Amino acid sequence: MELLCYEVDTIRRARPDPNLLYDDRVLQNLLILEERFLPQGSYFKCMQKDIQPFMRRMVATWMLEVCEEQKCEEEVFPLAMNYLDRFLAVVPIKKRHLQLLGAVCMFLASKLKETCPLTAEKLCIYTDNSIKPEELLDWELVVLGKLKWNLAAVTPHDFIEHIVRKLPLPTEKLPLIRKHTQTFIALCATDYSFALYTPSMIATGSVAAAVCGLQLDDGDRSLWGDNLTDLLAKITNIEVDCLKACQELIETVLVDNLRQVRQQQLEEQNGRNKAVKEVDQSSTPNRCPRRESLKEKKKKATPKHLLAALFFYNFN
Amino acid sequence: MFYGRLQALNEVPAKDLFSVGIYKRLLLFFVFSDQFCIVLFFIQIDIMDLKKGILLSSSNRKVCRNLFGPVDRDQLHAEYQEILQKVTQDSALKWGFDFVNETPLEGSNYQWERVPSGKVPALYRSCFVTASIQGIRLGKENEPVALEQTGKPFSCQNQESTPKKCSSGVLKRKQTNITDFYQSKKMFVQRTEKA
Numbered sequence: 001m002e003l004l005c006y007e008v009d010t011i012r013r014a015r016p017d018p019n020l021l022y023d024d025r026v027l028q029n030l031l032i033l034e035e036r037f038l039p040q041g042s043y044f045k046c047m048q049k050d051i052q053p054f055m056r057r058m059v060a061t062w063m064l065e066v067c068e069e070q071k072c073e074e075e076v077f078p079l080a081m082n083y084l085d086r087f088l089a090v091v092p093i094k095k096r097h098l099q100l101l102g103a104v105c106m107f108l109a110s111k112l113k114e115t116c117p118l119t120a121e122k123l124c125i126y127t128d129n130s131i132k133p134e135e136l137l138d139w140e141l142v143v144l145g146k147l148k149w150n151l152a153a154v155t156p157h158d159f160i161e162h163i164v165r166k167l168p169l170p171t172e173k174l175p176l177i178r179k180h181t182q183t184f185i186a187l188c189a190t191d192y193s194f195a196l197y198t199p200s201m202i203a204t205g206s207v208a209a210a211v212c213g214l215q216l217d218d219g220d221r222s223l224w225g226d227n228l229t230d231l232l233a234k235i236t237n238i239e240v241d242c243l244k245a246c247q248e249l250i251e252t253v254l255v256d257n258l259r260q261v262r263q264q265q266l267e268e269q270n271g272r273n274k275a276v277k278e279v280d281q282s283s284t285p286n287r288c289p290r291r292e293s294l295k296e297k298k299k300k301a302t303p304k305h306l307l308a309a310l311f312f313y314n315f316n
Numbered sequence: 317m318f319y320g321r322l323q324a325l326n327e328v329p330a331k332d333l334f335s336v337g338i339y340k341r342l343l344l345f346f347v348f349s350d351q352f353c354i355v356l357f358f359i360q361i362d363i364m365d366l367k368k369g370i371l372l373s374s375s376n377r378k379v380c381r382n383l384f385g386p387v388d389r390d391q392l393h394a395e396y397q398e399i400l401q402k403v404t405q406d407s408a409l410k411w412g413f414d415f416v417n418e419t420p421l422e423g424s425n426y427q428w429e430r431v432p433s434g435k436v437p438a439l440y441r442s443c444f445v446t447a448s449i450q451g452i453r454l455g456k457e458n459e460p461v462a463l464e465q466t467g468k469p470f471s472c473q474n475q476e477s478t479p480k481k482c483s484s485g486v487l488k489r490k491q492t493n494i495t496d497f498y499q500s501k502k503m504f505v506q507r508t509e510k511a
Contacts, residue, residue: 055383055384058383058384059383062379062381062383065379066379069379091399094388094391094395095384096384096385096386096387096388097387097392097395098383098384099382099383099384100387100392125380126379126380127380127381127382127383128380128381128382130382130386130387131387135387135389135392135393135396138393138396138400139396141400142396142399142400142403145399145400145403145404145406145407146399146403
C-alpha cells in the first residue's frame, strides 16, 4: 500500500472569534492599551542624528516588499514598523545599520504573528547579504531589551473588524473594504507623519478612506461625508476634527505618492539619461545629489495601485 | 475645458474605472493644478488589487538589496555591546539583581531567594541550550543530568521527574517512547481487548 501525503502548505487559521470581535469590552481595552505602544516622541528632532525621514521611508518600503514577497500576515509589517519607531525613539542609530534594524523588527514581528515565521537566513539574503544571521540574532536581543520585551503591541489591524462591523455596509462589499483598509494602513506605516498617531486613529482614518473611496452607491446616505465621519468618530472615541485631519493626511500622502509615481513614469518614458538631468536636485540632502535623488525617488515611489485608486469617476 | 475632460472620462466604461469617490477634492486639486492628465494616465491600470499595487512601482527592481551601503562590522559589534550593556545595567537596577554574575544587588526593592532549579518548570531551565552546545544529546526532556554537566548548583533530590536516571550519572542517549508517558492508558486498552 502506498502512502499518500495530503499535507498542503497553506496556513491553517482559526476562525474569527465572535467573543473577541463582537464584544465592546475588547474594543475599549484596545483603546486603553494602545497608548502604551506609541514611540516616545518625534525622534528625528531629538534622538537621531545620522538618519532622516526619507531613510525611514526607504527601509519601510523595503520591509513592505519583503513582507509581500514572503506573503507575511498583514499585521507583520505595521507591527515591525511599530518596533522600529519605538527603538529609534530611544537609541540613536547609524544610517548603515538601519536596514539591519528593519530586518530585526520584521524578524520579531513575524515570530509573534505567524505560524511559519521568517528565518534569519532569509532576511539576511533580502539585505543582499550585507548582514549576517549572527548579527541579526545579536541585535534581536538588543531590540527586545530596549522594547522591554513588550512585543504584543496594538496595531491598526486590531481595530478593523470592530469598526467595520458597526457600519451599515453591504456584506458583499466587506472583503474589499477590509482589503483597502489594510492597504491604507500599510501606506500609513511607510510614512513617518503617522508614526505618532494612535493605531485606532489610523484604523478609523483608513476605514473612512476605504469606504469613501469605494463610494458605495447603494443610496445609503448614512455613509456619506460627515455622516460617516461622525459615525466613525463615535466608534473609536475620537474627535471628529482629528479624524478629518487624519483622513486628509492620508489623502495628502496619497497625492504625494501619486506625484512621485507619475514623475517616475515620465522619467521612464523620457529615457534614463534625460531623466537624470531632470531630477529635482533640491529635494535631496545628499552629497551626490543626482544619483541619490534618482535612487531615492524610485524607492520613495510606493503604492502605485493604491494611488491609482485616485480614480474618481463619480463626480458630476 | 475642464468639463470636456471630465465628460471624456465619464465615457470610459465603468468597469475600467475604480469607483473612488473620496477624492473629489483631490480631483479638483489635480484639475486646478493642471495635472489632470494624471487621472487619464492611470486609467489602464487594473486597480482592483490594491495591495499588489503597492509594489508595482518597484517591480522592476529586486527586493534583495542593500539600502545604505556596506555595514561596518566592528562598529556594529561595538554598538551592540554598548547597547546590550546598557540594557543589562538597566534591568539590573530595575530588578536589583546582577544578571551577569547571578547575584542579588544590595539595597534593592526586591528580596532574592535561591530556588533549586529542579523546583521550577522546565521552561525556566537553561540546561538544554547549554547541553546541545556541549554536544550532549539527551533523549528526554526534564533530564536532570544536563544540569550537572553545566556545573550549576543542582540537587538530584529536588528533581521532580526521573530521579533514578539522575543518580546513575551516566549520559545515555535513549529514544523516547510514547509509552513512557502513557503506560497506564495502554494497559487499560489491553485489558479491554481481553475482555
